[in-house]
């Protein structure tokens with residue numbers, strides 16, 4: 356039997372078992388224990404901690420002190436906890452009234468040292484803890500980017516999406532069937548907390564195209580904006596707000612059926628902006644017309660005319676991973692990290708070749724970097740816009 360418990364629950368039990376209360380039933384107010392008999396697993400945590408909530412098939416069980424477990428009247432099954440000789444705690448599990456105790460192996464989940472120890476050495480995750488990333492659009496692309504940034508240690512998220520999760524979303528989305536019907540913001544928030552329980556997550560269920568004031572506030576409060584929306588209008592609005600606030604933004608989108616896709620990074624006053632990129636792309640790449648770009652979220656705004664655009668989750672995933680990596684590079688610019696950075700404003704990724712659309716799309720699993728200079732006649736960042 357494995358007993359997994361949070362560090363806070365462990366410290367709490369240590370205090371209780373090492374003190375005078377060792378001789379009677381514990382009074383574990385605010386303590387929850389869940390048994391999953393199929394997997395020989397018990398999880399233990401304090402109320403308010405989110406780390407084990409909603410995982411797997413399990414039943415609530417009692418927690419008692421070792422000595423209380425030997426007496427009658429104890430609800431069965433139960434886990435008995437006591438002080439161990441090495442200064443920690445030990446535990447045994449009693450499954451039935453036969454009284455046979457099963458010793459538990461104990462695993463303590465230490466958020467500070469355990470959760471991110473596999474990324475330490477690549478960069479200091481402490482650098483990302485104070486950062487705030489706004490993710491606008493939480494479809495297949497945005498949800499995957501959110502999760503990757505959470506796994507990397509980003510400490511603060513602002514999630515913006517007005518839509519709920521539908522069954523047709525889940526073949527490409529970070530969330531699954533158990534989240535169908537929920538707001539995508541809330542469902543993704545819970546996924547973020549599963550990977551980074553200390554993250555602060557604020558959710559806004561609004562359409563940014565109808566909430567300019569909120570968009571402005573969200574951008575101003577962020578170190579980086581991840582734009583993963585499905586409409587060009589919203590992207591142009593995000594572009595203008597970010598340019599004005601001097602906040603970098605990373606845009607991601609899949610082209611038709613996710614055969615290819617793009618990631619655009621805009622750092623204000625360094626190269627072209629999102630509008631410059633669109634202007635330039637329209638000239639050079641015929642297939643990337645405004646109509647075909649961005650089925651990144653899978654939903655159209657008009658549900659009556661909804662038509663599912665086919666596209667593999669993994670193909671969207673490649674593009675989302677590039678967007679997440681560029682976001683990470685941007686957050687760690689000028690910091691001492693081994694993540695690296697790119698010069699180009701734009702990355703085009705091809706999943707499935709379509710040579711008829713040009714050299715850019717002639718090979719599978721290929722990427723191109725594209726430099727996009729600032730366009731003097733850009734409506735967002737050009738001379739006309741500034742005057």
Ligand SMILES: [Zn+2]
Pocket residue numbers: 627628629630631632729730733734735736737
């Ligand atoms: Zn521009």
